[in-house]
Amino acid sequence: MIHKHAFEALDRTLNDVMNGGSANTSKAVFGGKVVVFCGDFRQILPVVTNDTRSECVNACINSSYIWSKCKVLKLTKNMRLTVGCRSSDIQNITEFVNWLLDIGQGNVGGPNAGEAVIDIPDDLLILNSVDPMGDLIRFVYPIILDRFNELTHFQDRALLAPLNEVVQEINERMLDHFPGEEVEYLSSDSLTECEDLSEDFDPQLYSRDLLNGLKMSGMPNHRLAHKVGVPIMLLRNINHKKGLCNGTRLQVVSLGRRVIEAKVVSGTNIGYRTLISRVSLTPTDKKLPFRLKRRQFPISVCFAMTINKSQGQSLSRVGLYLKDPVFSHGQLYVALSRVKTRDGIKLVILDKESKLINKTTNVVYKEIFGNIEC
Structure with a gap:
């Protein structure tokens, strides 16, 4: 999520330091020092105020002059999902991992030219509910009144939503039902x-x-x-x-x-x-x-946070409340991939009439993968 200008500024600074301010600057990036970047281009890209799609993609590190000097090393094992799993669960986990990767690369729901409507498996959804937000809260925070004093209770649980307004709505409801003055x-x-x-x-x-x-x-x-x-x-x-x-x-x-x-x-x-x-x-x-x-x-x-804030966290229970669909590259992939098991996530998806549905929007800018191999 870091803008390429930050890396380019670091490159110029290290070149100044390593060359003692000399005009004969080295052609080596970062003054010849080894710098390791880690990240996933399927995830949320740098946030640019009032950005267009092209401006968002152009802000990424792989659009910088630095990228041509980088060597790409790929991680091939999903540690979040596979560590500590039973051998009998390997096939189900592999299928879930591959589904997440396909969502991140825009390969689900037919051709994706930026946005595509995809189907979510029924076992990940809360359907036929009178109070879908309440059911989602109970899934993420069961018996919260008995366990809120435990340090680990809030450590790896979160409700996610794309917009701050929806996050605030969930937090206010949770706060009203929380014990205490x-x-x-x-x-x-x-x-x-x-x-x-x-x-x-x-x-x-x-x-x-x-x-x-x-x-x-x-x-x-x-x-x-x-x-x-x-x-x-x-x-x-x-x-x-x-x-x-x-x-x-x-x-x-x-x-x-x-x-x-x-x-x-x-x-x-x-x-x-x-x-x-x-x-x-x-x-x-x-x-x-x-x-x-x-x-x-x-x-x-x-109790709830935006999808952007959740990036980089590993959680055991996630409730994704899509009162409004995601609006930026990688948001759906980030939200779905925060969990350690497939059983750890549930979604509530509402249409414009606030009816429960099993379809949602997935936003993927495929041009971001143009000069890398996923």
Whole structure:
């Protein structure tokens, strides 16, 4: 998901370092140092604001001048699914792995010129349900009221959806049914100076209520509601050495007026306790006619998360709620391939009339595979 410009900047920096700033720069990439990339082009590509399909593909590392100097090494065994499995399950696992690979490469559902409608096997679906979201929640978080104090309960479970709005809807429903007293935290929102603003800009035109009502990707909302024991996710990098990075999952231990104590439940520092305080955050959304400064805890409730946030995680139980279809390359593949077993995933797919169906959209930009062998 990293933009090729980041790698090209690293290449120029290492060349400067290795050549002592000399004008006679080496032709070797990265100053002659060995750099290992790992990733899967079937997964989600770099996110470019208001991108077109061609811009998204062009942002990838295999569209950079660096790619011609790279040697491609392929991993051939799915460790997430095959480690610890019984020999009697090998055939079923192999079929599931091959189905996932075909989805990632756009080989399911006929010709795929960017989007294709595919059938999902019935054993992966929740059908004939009066409350499909509730059934999906119960599949991912069974007996949650009895086990939420266990550190591992939230470690490898998640509900996934393509859009932030749907994720928030699921999180609010889960929070309402979670035991304990709810504590509310409100942000302090203000306008900050910006060089791009015109001389005619009048900050008095934008009321406090308007600023408080803004909801933006990657930013905490004005109103945060939490309970002790609830899983949360960091939205900013706080301490890399302690594993407190954007996307780290934690569980609330205590709720104070000015700090929130939480323990890490994902990554390499599981069980580590930390105190989270409010920080000043500024969104990067260029659509806003002003620059907002929001002082709030950089966290969000994460019973559910977006598919993009789940990339790179290995989970035992996943519920995929497709109230809206996926909209970007690799999203469906990423969501389906988070689990360790076929039995660990269930899908709810709704049509425009909110009726349960067994078909969904798979988005694959096949040109991304043009100069590599999958």
